Amino acid sequence: MARARGSKPARPTIRDVAEKAGVSIATVSRVLAGIAGAGAEAKERVLAAVEALQYHPDLSARGLRARQRKLIGVVLPDLQNPFFTGLAQGVEEELCDAGFTLLLGHCDGKPDRERRHFEVLRGEGAAGLILVPSNGPGADYAPLAQWELPVVAVDRAPRGLDVDLVNTDNRASAREAVRHLIALGHREIVLINGPEAFDVSVERLAGAREAVADAGLPPDSLAVVHSDFHQDGGFKAMEQLLGRPQRPHAVLVANNLMTLGALQAIHERRLRIPEDIAVVGFDDMPWATALWPPLTAVAQPATELGRTAASLLLDRLAEPRRVPRHVILRNRLQVRASCGARAGQNP
Amino acid sequence: MARARGSKPARPTIRDVAEKAGVSIATVSRVLAGIAGAGAEAKERVLAAVEALQYHPDLSARGLRARQRKLIGVVLPDLQNPFFTGLAQGVEEELCDAGFTLLLGHCDGKPDRERRHFEVLRGEGAAGLILVPSNGPGADYAPLAQWELPVVAVDRAPRGLDVDLVNTDNRASAREAVRHLIALGHREIVLINGPEAFDVSVERLAGAREAVADAGLPPDSLAVVHSDFHQDGGFKAMEQLLGRPQRPHAVLVANNLMTLGALQAIHERRLRIPEDIAVVGFDDMPWATALWPPLTAVAQPATELGRTAASLLLDRLAEPRRVPRHVILRNRLQVRASCGARAGQNP
DNA sequence: ATGAAAGCGCTAACAT
């Protein structure tokens, strides 16, 4: 078990490199940092030594000394929702090139887990944070401001924290989706929405209502049921809807997971889509085209959302005192057949 | 921009806590580490000071000194595949309690990105690594052994590296799936498999062949087409199959993404499932029940795979020289209707 | 262009 004395299988340090290259550790450090003022010849010798020893700097030590690490935290509500992982992918694509590493955490909607992630991030000396806030009960984003940690929020604004924010035009796209349904002749429409407390829910509902108003239809042409953004919730909401004496003609479901549940409820009742009931989902997921009929959905540019958030964070890192900026990305209604349209048709 | 001199909004250090509590930094350190030999009264004062100052230890400094960080790397081939994120979730569940944080990376199947993750992990001083190896061309897992980084592999063995491994009984479950199809009366069966070079592909093929042999059927009752584990690949493979003069009666598709593609190809030809062609997938995903008919699939316990990997890693951390262990988790055939069975029927 | 040396915040060995 004990290592033979004198052998040196331990990780090489900067000192080993310096010794091997016949220079001082300061020179090694400079070469590695790519700082001007490093002799061409010395540089070469250092690089050779690095290669020979398979030297990789200790990032903890570097971070400790430099008081800043090339580390960006990403905290998400849920790793199982492809919308969020798509987002994470976008963040990574953008940040990787800038030499940052991601510290990814998810909180399953639990504010205390979320807070724990914040504390770790702080402890790790993360340079910034990209956050999809849970905004759950008891969530507290104030410490982030106090720590002066650069934050950019995605998809929702963190309650009580004014920071850079990227999201999508939820209102406009919900409006477009409902407008589309109306144009197709559907009248009794229902929105299976997310929790009432979420901004995105509020926005999507507002958009849907606008579409109804635009068309000069009575407000009660649109019914709303609030659910929880989960598959099971979508199932139950749809079940309940289909149990009513008067079945809706069309549903707009406010996220991908609930759409799955709603679809199952429809199938179990042996209803045909779109003849018996038309369906439009939010989030265009890989499975949308595997369904029959394929699903019409509001496509949210998840990856681009992530990329935008990342570049916003990079900007802020460069200019910490800048006033918070909001950017809104456009969603796109991807028309397929579940809404009752012929493929490609977009009235 | 410049901070007023004398003010102290900077992060509190252990020294600030010590001062406020009227003890030495060593005592603070001991209290925080929960080490015996800390006076009850001193302990209380320290904790109060920590709370008052909102002190959080600098993890870089701690890691530097202790030469070990409570950090576990997880590197995955793909963040968009729910199988892998389910796995990550399982890992986190298990490791979180043990006080570890995850450093999650994905490589999109690219060995160089994979290697970069390894280097970062090493640089960060990660205590261990949970790896789903890409095993792509040029992938080299040798450095991991050289660094003596505890590794546990999941789903596939890293080429050239003998480490702890968790995977599923791919062979047995493929065999069961095909047996099921045969029992249902299907004869011309095709397996849309992953890349030939992958162990999982080899295993699943072997299992499928065994089922055919078990049933006393001629070997050519089972055809195989190799694809790439992606949606598009599944689509193309199925397209090609359906273009043949003699259409297969049933397909087993070797992962969730390819199943999506295959389904789309089937729908586009207006074929009915399971009357015209029966379908069994690998990976039981949330969308399986939203399909009509709902999908019969080999359910892989992704989360449990992750949890098992994590606990294996914890074991190894405790006992580094232990001989590598393999654990195999059972898959379960989730029978629904796409295979032609009546729900619940399992011949 | 290069080196010597201070010290980042913490833990652990040693002293009391």
Next chain:
DNA sequence: ATGTTAGCGCTTTCAT
């Protein structure tokens, strides 16, 4: 039970 102190591996003045 508690304090003093020596570094962990690195970056960064300050000399030269």
